[in-house]
Amino acid sequence: MKRKVFAVLLVAAQPFVALPAHAVPNIEHLTVKPSGGAPAEVEIAVSINRPTPLDLSCDAILQTGDGSKPQRLEYGLGDRRTKIIKYTYKTAGTYRVKVSGTGQHACAGTREARISVGTAAQSAKATEKTAAKPKCPRGWTLVADSFKGERYTCRADPPAQALKCGGGTKYFAKNGEIGCR
Structure with a gap:
């Protein structure tokens, strides 16, 4: 009598795969610049740095500083590393724009910038807050x-x-x- 031997191959699903902490895409740059007068339309650019050769996805949350609902930024596998968001502030003033990782696949890091919008601030540019x-x-x-x-x-x-x-x-x-x- 012959015995039959069966091999079972178990495949781990993505949630069970642990990546090293350094493999998480990092939020690298945040720039905000006015692109119009009142109402103040601005361009917000958020860039991530993906570790090579890995091309991982991650999620971030963008807060415009004016009390509006935060915007979710999703960096998928085929997406560009920089996302540009056009946003309109309804009133003139100075705002703190902040981007940080969020969710199960959060991007690493946090960046902030201040922007002044309105008639007096049309030529002003906000630069990334430089960490000490x-x-x-x-x-x-x-x-x-x-x-x-x-x-x-x-x-x-x-x-x-x-x-x-x-x-x-x-x-x-x-x-x-x-x-x-």
Whole structure:
């Protein structure tokens, strides 16, 4: 009598696949510029940075700062990385525009910009609120030009003075490591 052997292949659905935190698309830029007088029509551009080679989708929420209902931004797999939204403010004033990740597939990060709209502000432009440079822990220094969005690199500081080595060994410092050899 012959035995029959069956193999079962289980396929995990997307919700069960865990991606590393660094693989989530990041909200990289928010720019707001007037494109008209009163009523104040503006262009809001929101850009994300998708990790390569992955082309992941994510969702964000855009708040215009005037109390209106937030707008949902969906970045699908085939979508462009920058979405441009035309929005009209009903009254002149200064508003805080904010975009942040939302939902199950939220984009990482938050960006804010201030915009002044109305007759006096027709030529004004809002620029992205620049985040303060991150601070590295004591004994570490921020690597020059490594700060981009929420990403940065810290490097260990060399000691104030070389180690005192004994037993015929010499002090060395190489690639962020120190010691006696």
